[in-house]
Amino acid sequence: xxxxxxPDHLFHLRNNFYLGSFQAAINNSDLPNLSPDDAVExxxxxxxxYIALGSYQLVINEIHSAAATPLQAVKLLALYLSNPHDxxxxxxxxxxxxxxxxxxxxxxxxxxxxxxxxxxxxxxEALKHTNAGGTMELHALNVxxxxxxxxxxxxxxxxxxxQQIDEDHTLTQLANAWLNLAVGGSKIQEAYLIFQxxxxxxxxxxxxxxxxxxxxxxETLANLVVCGLHLGKSSSxxx
Numbered sequence: 001x002x003x004x005x006x007p008d009h010l011f012h013l014r015n016n017f018y019l020g021s022f023q024a025a026i027n028n029s030d031l032p033n034l035s036p037d038d039a040v041e042x043x044x045x046x047x048x049x050y051i052a053l054g055s056y057q058l059v060i061n062e063i064h065s066a067a068a069t070p071l072q073a074v075k076l077l078a079l080y081l082s083n084p085h086d087x088x089x090x091x092x093x094x095x096x097x098x099x100x101x102x103x104x105x106x107x108x109x110x111x112x113x114x115x116x117x118x119x120x121x122x123x124x125e126a127l128k129h130t131n132a133g134g135t136m137e138l139h140a141l142n143v144x145x146x147x148x149x150x151x152x153x154x155x156x157x158x159x160x161x162x163q164q165i166d167e168d169h170t171l172t173q174l175a176n177a178w179l180n181l182a183v184g185g186s187k188i189q190e191a192y193l194i195f196q197x198x199x200x201x202x203x204x205x206x207x208x209x210x211x212x213x214x215x216x217x218x219e220t221l222a223n224l225v226v227c228g229l230h231l232g233k234s235s236s237x238x239x
Contacts, residue, residue: 009034013045018170019198020207022049040068044108047074056082070108073097077112080119091116098129107135114141123149136162136171143175147182155179173198177211 009031016025029046047059051074059078063071076097080090094113098104110129117126123145133139139162146155159179162172173194180191195211202208210219221238228235 009038010042010045013042015170015202017045017049017052018174019202020052020205021203022052024203025049040070044070044074047071047078051078051081069097069103069106073106073109073112077115080116091120107138111135111137111141114138114145118145118148121148133158133161136165136169139165140171140175143178147178152179152182155182170198181211 013025013029013031016022016028026046026049029042031042034042047063050056050059056078060075060082063075063078065072067075073094076090076094080087080094083090094116097109098113103109110132114126114130117123117129118141126145127142130138130141130145133142139158142158143155143162146152146158155175156179159172159175162169162175166172177191177194180187180194192212195208198208199212206219224238225235228238
């Protein structure tokens with residue numbers, strides 16, 4: 001008889017984070033009966049939600065030097081984003097940790113490395129740390145990196161890997177939508193339907209709205225300004 005899978009206590013927290021419901025992730029993070037590993041993952045998701053909301057200093061202040069490696073990596077991301085004029089020292093620390101055999105293979109550390117080097121537009125360096133995968137987030141980040149590199153063929157390979165692991169996973173669906181938007185043409189409608197499905201199943205977020213190109217989202221308005229300029233039309237109403 002098959003053994004029942006253990007309940008995933010972090011499912012809703014992860015989903016909120018992936019879909020951009022950062023405040024909901026923070027507000028609903030007080031979860032009982034977590035294993036030590038789950039507690040660390042929970043804290044990482046909460047602090048990354050604070051980072052997404054721009055609360056860098058809170059993360060820097062609250063994560064102490066004795067914290068677990070994944071949390072230290074999240075703190076490095078906050079340091080990197082909070083002080084762009086001193087990012088060299090943060091990147092140096094990141095490279096030092098990645099070279100340490102004891103912690104260099106940690107999935108969250110590799111994920112943060114990928115995010116930082118993607119910000120730096122150093123996609124080859126990012127892939128050195130993310131390409132091996134190991135988690136759905138790493139696979140999803142690979143899709144983003146390959147799209148940035150205009151290599152939709154490699155992005156599609158990563159998406160297939162994700163679909164083989166879990167076709168219904170939120171990150172798999174998001175990665176599918178990102179790739180459809182990058183490819184364009186008839187794929188745009190497929191991307192829209194994915195975001196529409198999210199909007200019907202989950203609370204609306206900026207990420208979902210902008211994916212649907214909702215006219216109230218700042219990023220969508222910025223896109224409309226650029227399109228207007230290219231078309232020689234007035235963009236004043238979008239401003």
